[in-house]
Amino acid sequence: MYQIIDPQITALLNEPKTAAMLAILAVWSLIWKGIALWKAGKNSDKVWFIVLLVVNTVGILEIVYTFYFSKKAKQ
Numbered sequence: 001m002y003q004i005i006d007p008q009i010t011a012l013l014n015e016p017k018t019a020a021m022l023a024i025l026a027v028w029s030l031i032w033k034g035i036a037l038w039k040a041g042k043n044s045d046k047v048w049f050i051v052l053l054v055v056n057t058v059g060i061l062e063i064v065y066t067f068y069f070s071k072k073a074k075q
Helices: 007-013 016-042 046-054 060-074
Strands: none
Touching: 007 016, 016 046, 016 060, 046 060
């Protein structure tokens, strides 16, 4: 039978350390996404809200919005 995923990748994904790292990364991303979406909604930034909702950057774009662009809207 044809395997879609390489056996080495499958073995890596079955490692407990990998699962823990992915879980931590998911929680990290979820926290920052929630903060950024909250601020974008509060500031009525519709474009930012949609971009933050659709694009997944593991928290990088969310952190940039939270600390740089959301302050600009408050002034």
